[in-house]
Amino acid sequence: xxxxxxxxxxxxxxxxxxxxxxxxxxxxxxxxxxxxxxxxxxxxxxxxxxxxxxxxxxxxxxxxxxxxxxxxxxxxxxxxxxxxxxxxxxxxxxxxxxxxxxxxxxxxxxxxxxxxxxxxxxxxxxxxxxxxxxxxxxxxxxxxxxxxxxxxxxxxxxxxxxxxxxxxxxxxxxxxxxxxxxxxxxxxxxxxxxxxxxxxxxxxxxxxxxxxxxxxxxxxxxxxxxxxxxxxxxxxxxxxxxxxxxxxxxxxxxxxxxxxxxxxxxxxxxxxxxxxxxxxxxxxxxxxxxxxxxxxxxxxxxxxxxxxxxxxxxxxxxxxxxxxxxxxxxxxxxxxxxxxxxxxxxxxxxxxxxxxxxxxxxxxxxxxxxxxxxxxxxxxxxxxxxxxxxxxxxxxxxxxxxxxxxxxxxxxxxxxxxxxxxxxxxxxxxxxxxxxxxxxxxxxxxxxxxxxxxxxxxxxxxxxxxxxxxxxxxxxxxxxxxxxxxxxxxxxxxxxxxxxxxxxxxxxxxxxxxxxxxxxxxxxxxxxxxxxxxxxxxxxxxxxxxxxxxxxxxxx
Amino acid sequence: xxxxxxxxxxxxxxxxxxxxxxxxxxxxxxxxxxxxxxxxxxxxxxxxxxxxxxxxxxxxxxxxxxxxxxxxxxxxxxxxxxxxxxxxxxxxxxxxxxxxxxxxxxxxxxxxxxxxxxxxxxxxxxxxxxxxxxxxxxxxxxxxxxxxxxxxxxxxxxxxxxxxxxxxxxxxxxxxxxxxxxxxxxxxxxxxxxxxxxxxxxxxxxxxxxxxxxxxxxxxxxxxxxxxxxxx
Numbered sequence: 001x002x003x004x005x006x007x008x009x010x011x012x013x014x015x016x017x018x019x020x021x022x023x024x025x026x027x028x029x030x031x032x033x034x035x036x037x038x039x040x041x042x043x044x045x046x047x048x049x050x051x052x053x054x055x056x057x058x059x060x061x062x063x064x065x066x067x068x069x070x071x072x073x074x075x076x077x078x079x080x081x082x083x084x085x086x087x088x089x090x091x092x093x094x095x096x097x098x099x100x101x102x103x104x105x106x107x108x109x110x111x112x113x114x115x116x117x118x119x120x121x122x123x124x125x126x127x128x129x130x131x132x133x134x135x136x137x138x139x140x141x142x143x144x145x146x147x148x149x150x151x152x153x154x155x156x157x158x159x160x161x162x163x164x165x166x167x168x169x170x171x172x173x174x175x176x177x178x179x180x181x182x183x184x185x186x187x188x189x190x191x192x193x194x195x196x197x198x199x200x201x202x203x204x205x206x207x208x209x210x211x212x213x214x215x216x217x218x219x220x221x222x223x224x225x226x227x228x229x230x231x232x233x234x235x236x237x238x239x240x241x242x243x244x245x246x247x248x249x250x251x252x253x254x255x256x257x258x259x260x261x262x263x264x265x266x267x268x269x270x271x272x273x274x275x276x277x278x279x280x281x282x283x284x285x286x287x288x289x290x291x292x293x294x295x296x297x298x299x300x301x302x303x304x305x306x307x308x309x310x311x312x313x314x315x316x317x318x319x320x321x322x323x324x325x326x327x328x329x330x331x332x333x334x335x336x337x338x339x340x341x342x343x344x345x346x347x348x349x350x351x352x353x354x355x356x357x358x359x360x361x362x363x364x365x366x367x368x369x370x371x372x373x374x375x376x377x378x379x380x381x382x383x384x385x386x387x388x389x390x391x392x393x394x395x396x397x398x399x400x401x402x403x404x405x406x407x408x409x410x411x412x413x414x415x416x417x418x419x420x421x422x423x424x425x426x427x428x429x430x431x432x433x434x435x436x437x438x439x440x441x442x443x444x445x446x447x448x449x450x451x452x453x454x455x456x457x458x459x460x461x462x463x464x465x466x467x468x469x470x471x472x473x474x475x476x477x478x479x480x481x482x483x484x485x486x487x488x489x490x491x492x493x494x495x496x497x498x499x500x501x502x503x504x505x506x507x508x509x510x511x512x513x514x515x516x517x518x519x520x521x522x523x524x525x526x527x528x529x530x531x532x533x534x535x536x537x538x539x540x541x542x543x544x545x546x547x548x549x550x551x552x553x554x555x556x
Numbered sequence: 557x558x559x560x561x562x563x564x565x566x567x568x569x570x571x572x573x574x575x576x577x578x579x580x581x582x583x584x585x586x587x588x589x590x591x592x593x594x595x596x597x598x599x600x601x602x603x604x605x606x607x608x609x610x611x612x613x614x615x616x617x618x619x620x621x622x623x624x625x626x627x628x629x630x631x632x633x634x635x636x637x638x639x640x641x642x643x644x645x646x647x648x649x650x651x652x653x654x655x656x657x658x659x660x661x662x663x664x665x666x667x668x669x670x671x672x673x674x675x676x677x678x679x680x681x682x683x684x685x686x687x688x689x690x691x692x693x694x695x696x697x698x699x700x701x702x703x704x705x706x707x708x709x710x711x712x713x714x715x716x717x718x719x720x721x722x723x724x725x726x727x728x729x730x731x732x733x734x735x736x737x738x739x740x741x742x743x744x745x746x747x748x749x750x751x752x753x754x755x756x757x758x759x760x761x762x763x764x765x766x767x768x769x770x771x772x773x774x775x776x777x778x779x780x781x782x783x784x785x786x787x788x
Binding site for chain 1: 709710712718719720721722723724725726728729753754755756757758760784
């Protein structure tokens with residue numbers, strides 16, 4: 001069922017390889033060209049005049065008068081001084097040296113930027129004078145992300161990010177050929193899974209001759225070479241056609257995942273859910289303040305609040321565009337989440353890398369039955385970059401069915417446990433679905449949600465249900481528990497209550513039971529502490545492919 | 557480290573027992589990881605891994621069979637039957653810290669009172685002084701509430717009288733164990749043992765351990781974490 005495939009690319013062979021030749025251009029060259037263009041555009045007039053003076057020396061007095069001030073005025077007008085002092089040759093030489101220097105620099109940095117994928121790690125060497133060598137162990141890989149910014153897509157390239165646990169511990173391969181990046185992702189995850197490559201290679205020797213793999217590392221670098229002596233125009237048309245195809249192709253390759261495991265979002269739901277979010281409320285409040293202020297004759301209100309409204313609208317817009325073309329699919333390598341309209345991005349989370357999952361429903365979403373699902377992952381760290389935040393949102397908005405499917409993808413082992421209790425966990429209260437109940441005295445602390453607060457644990461996961469205004473159901477695999485805490489403040493002690501918190505990696509999800517009967521909480525704490533050890537010991541997901549193969553062998 | 561029998565009599569005479577506590581503290585590590593002379597520990601052989609801890613290798617099939625998790629038959633740390641307390645001398649560290657904080661704030665408010673003649677600053681200084689002194693009076697009780705306990709598979713830590721908190725950290729989840737020492741603690745020969753897991757919220761620091769104990773415990777726990785390590 002895992003269907004380990006033969007290496008899709010020849011890149012994962014343990015040898016050093018280079019990146020796509022357009023990478024220096026994409027990584028900094030575009031900025032350089034833009035700066036150059038800006039300078040030239042601003043100096044156009046001067047340069048034209050300069051050429052007239054140099055090549056048509058007798059252009060009359062007009063110029064002589066206008067450029068009297070050119071003489072030796074280095075500080076104000078270096079170009080003029082160069083021209084009048086007859087140092088144009090040197091100046092051009094200097095410009096040429098700078099340009100050649102930059103180009104050589106880019107070329108050198110491309111030459112020196114190499115990567116290799118061995119059985120143990122992904123390694124990247126870079127730098128001309130100051131060499132850096134960074135390696136990520138494959139069994140610590142937390143996910144592989146592929147980003148395709150608009151410009152990179154124009155060049156048919158993609159950025160590959162191997163995320164490992166820890167602050168800024170990511171290994172980035174920018175940029176690779178678009179198709180190669182997908183193949184390489186599959187290769188990295190296959191190696192990381194510990195599945196024995198010899199076996200899969202032997203199993204599918206024919207597939208190695210696939211046209212995709214034929215070009216090996218240089219396929220994308222020199223598209224013309226493989227095609228042979230075809231006319232240049234045909235080649236250009238072919239390349240353009242391929243780019244257009246790539247642009248129009250669906251974000252998720254249909255052959256990659258079984259269609260029934262794919263969750264899509266409709267545009268209407270994305271727009272509607274975003275408009276019903278907290279940001280819209282903030283905008284409405286701000287607009288009301290502005291209107292009230294203007295009505296009261298306080299014009300300063302406009303100046304102070306309109307920038308905030310513009311910012312919020314921009315944020316809304318980016319939320320919507322990022323959520324467009326969203327898809328979540330189960331692939332053999334893990335859960336693949338893709339999104340984006342012009343700049344696309346997708347991430348693949350291998351099995352066992354999900355530390356905690358939470359489905360939440362804001363009160364305004366309740367009439368529509370919408371939920372959003374967020375996860376805690378290692379490798380995102382606590383950095384508040386919008387990229388990292390985006391990556392933790394697994395399902396921006398979906399119905400209960402979608403939540404069910406996403407949970408099944410994220411925690412496949414717990415599916416049989418989750419399915420029967422999910423409905424009670426999401427919307428139920430009291431003892432429905434086998435959840436624990438909270439004594440009535442907890443209403444002093446949680447007046448609205450005390451009936452909903454409860455937990456259930458079986459089959460290697462623990463579920464915490466809470467929240468009335470914002471309903472929340474947190475699911476945590478016990479194999480990922482870092483530690484368990486039991487806390488009792490003075491008020492809780494008076495009410496014979498206690499809270500239990502399961503510590504997980506930094507992320508949007510907090511796994512906590514805010515109030516519970518003191519004895520029950522103590523029991524839960526002991527039980528979770530013991531279960532955490534047992535399930536962590538039984539966990540084999542750091543080499544998930546090897547574990548699956550073992551299971552298959554045992555079965556057969 | 558005050559071992560269990562001593563800790564039982566500490567409550568009423570915490571400052572007085574400081575001096576006799578010191579030689580005993582040294583004696584416990586000398587006695588090996590599983591001191592036989594402590595009556596409370598006599599149940600230890602039943603716990604399985606404990607007898608093996610002297611040799612650090614378990615050759616006894618019976619003892620490893622009784623271990624709940626089969627992946628770590630040897631157990632380099634003795635399992636505690638009861639809570640272990642931190643050194644009573646740690647009270648001094650806490651009191652000195654509180655006093656310094658109190659002096660700084662009181663002085664700042666007094667300066668404000670005498671310089672700017674803000675009358676309320678005097679009352680603020682008095683209030684802070686009283687609250688701090690009350691806090692200091694509870695300090696021995698608070699230090700006595702700090703406890704830790706090594707179990708077969710995890711470390712328990714608890715502290716607090718008003719806000720009680722108890723944390724269980726599985727050994728395999730410890731990413732690093734840190735020994736830190738402040739100036740006052742160093743003067744008293746104490747050290748803090750800090751456990752770091754992948755979750756920031758764990759925040760377990762056992763303060764006020766005698767330095768020898770802290771370092772020994774650190775090495776043992778690191779070794780233990782290594783044998784139990786299982787990904788993240």
